[in-house]
Amino acid sequence: MLVDRARVEAALPGYELGEQLGAGGFGLVLAASHRRMARDVAIKVLAGAGRVGDELAPGLGEDRAAAGIASEAVILANLDHPHIVRVYDYLEFDDLRLIVMERLSGGPLSSHLNVLGGPRACAVGLAVASALTCAHGHGVLHRDIKPENMLFDAARLLKVADFGIAKLVTGPEAMASAVVGTPLFMAPEQMAAGRLSAATDLYSLGVVLHLLLSGGTAAVNGSAVVPPVVWQDHLAARRLLPDDVPAPVAAVVLRALAEDPAQRPASARELAMELAEAAAGSYGSGWIARTGLVLYLDEAVRSVAERESPSPLPRPPAAGAASGESAAGTPVVGTPDPDGSASGAAAPDLPAPDLPAPDLSARDLSARETPVPGGSQTPRPGAARRKHRAPAVPGKSGRGLNRRSLLIGVPAAAAVAAAGVGAAVAVNRARDSTPDEPVLRPLGEPLPGHTGWITSLVAFPDGRTLASGSSDGTVRLWDVSDPAHPRGMWASPDLGEGVLSLALSTNGYQLVSGHWDRKVRMWNVRDPENPAEIAIRLPAGRDRVTSVSFGDDPRILVCGGQFGEVRIWNVADPTNPGQLGLFDAVQNTVGTVPSVADSRQGKITWVRPTLAPYATLVVAYDGEAIQLWDLPALDAPSRIPRPLRGHSGEVHGFAFSPDGLVLASGGKDLDIRLWDLTNATDPKTLGKPLTGHKSRVWALAFSSDRNRLVSGSWDRTIRLWGVENPAAPRLVAKSGTDHKDQLLAVAFAPDGRTVFSGCKGGEIRVWDVSGHFAGTAP
Known part of the structure; x- marks a missing residue:
């Protein structure tokens, strides 16, 4: 219809x-x-029954189609993972069935098959495998893993979509x-x-990886063929892996394509x-970057993917590649392959993939053509992503979205346990350092140029x-691409009033500064x-604007003030911004702020309201x-009744x-405290306070x-902490060279x-912490 x-x-x-x-x-x-x-958002509307896209679904009637879209809403509402499309709402209206979900404007993977190359193909494989780990852990088989169902969002984050024919299973296998x-x-x-199992989805992912590694060519096109022909094509595809695919990578793909699921x-x-x-x-080392x-990977997978490797392996020889046997025992020196990796040398930077600029509405700010690289937006692997999510209930409208329902939905113990996977139990160090503690050494000389306090630093993705900002x-x-030899690229004109805070939008396009004169630039x-x-x-x-933060939507800007004022803006049109929310975090007022700031008898000198991710x-x-x-x-902020108590003085950081x-959190009492916000309505302390700084902790x-976690203090030092298990944090290293003034x-x-x-003395230093990774013994 x-x-x-x-x-x-x-x-x-x-x-x-x-x-x-x-x-x-x-x-x-x-x-x-x-x-x-x-x-x-994107709104999926059920408009009829029968054939579902390119899937073979004989006899699919209206009732079954309606049940399918309701099932998809429920499945997506319970799969909370950064590599899975998010659902915001589901409702039924007369005979319409509607799912409201995030809009993924970067385009499907199918439009980039011939431009990604080997390393990016592996990165895509890791992203999809991470999503499937989540889905399978909830008893969900996707059953339609293909490039068209893998899409990039505006920040070029890959997400698995279209769970319309996903199947819920209660055991390791299920009959189709x-x-x-x-x-x-x-x-x-x-x-x-x-019989279907997790291995069924892994086979499909194997086919996707083959297409990516072979430049996107496929001998058979989609649904116009009968299954035996497709299987024969898969056998042929296994023999057609290009010679420049490294043998270890080829072996992984071939194993995923095994005919027997047990293999x-x-x-x-x-x-x-x-x-x-x-x-x-x-x-080679740094291939993900x-x-x-x-x-978004869990600790164990990321540790393996980012392990130190002096050089990439040579390309496999032409002979033997088809069989999937490793040729690692016979190094072959060759010329650089199409991905830029050369045998016997560290792989150079890869050119940016030719992903299209986001298809944003006219209200969106300008966008650059290259994707935002991985790293700065990566959350703790395996953790729930809690952005704007309400459980979808078939037959009910979820328009009154409440993120709190999702905040409550994950047990705190699960988050702590996930954070501690594979991590050794560690103990907190004593307040004063000992002579054998490892120290951090600065790289080169301080960056020259600023003549005032360094109030904010932002590393671009x-x-x-x-x-x-100063x-x-x-x-x-x-330019810090060579951290030991940074160079200045640009300096703004003197803006007349001091810069107090900086923030970069999540798409990496806009930089915002908050100022002493209460203005934002x-x-x-x-x-x-x-x-x-x-x-x-x-x-x-x-x-005065002591903090600025972007929401995950780059049009949402949050500005925090010295005495607790918080304003939330829609800056899609910067010349005509719209105020979405306003409250005073100190005096507990919503919709307005008192004209006179409340210093609480000198207990508050510098409030820095900070926005959480998403x-x-x-x-x-x-x-x-x-x-x-x-x-x-x-537009409806509300203070959570239970405050976080433990600090004995003003909290700045x-x-x-x-x-x-x-x-x-850190402040005047010299301590750093960690808090579990899995259930934000019932926050809990994690472990013992981190001690050691000899003056207030500011950053x-x-x-x-x-x-x-890195901390900066007025004692002129920084400290590096291992928080892979936040319930048992530990000191990893501290700076061996003091700044000339307060951090x-x-x-x-x-x-x-x-x-x-x-x-405070205008000095910026760069520190090499690569030898102090979490999990390594100090």
């Missing part, structure tokens, strides 16, 4: 409908935007009730309507471990750019060598305790782990893998190998 847009609008009055994104036998997909939250799927990617047992990897995680090891050995793709009234950009940093100022017109608030929480110190503010909707489940930052800012590089620090 045809879908009347007016009926969809009546079903979803809170959304403004846009263009049609796709259509098929299942119905259609429409672009839309939430009117109040300025969030772009019908032959459904896309023939080219179906396993033999799926074609035969036999395939036992789980998606096992496949990920094998692929991570093969890629690390084949493409060079792909330019964002990956490209791994090459660092932004610094009380001297300038913002500077530095913005730059387009698409070209870091030549940024262009954007004329943002935010009305000045009551307080815009779920704001944290601030109110003079008595740390307060959390929940954002069930951006906050840092959320990349997944938002752990909060670090904190987590590494992208959430395994390490005010710290930041990790995206790859976690470098730390940047800035002090």
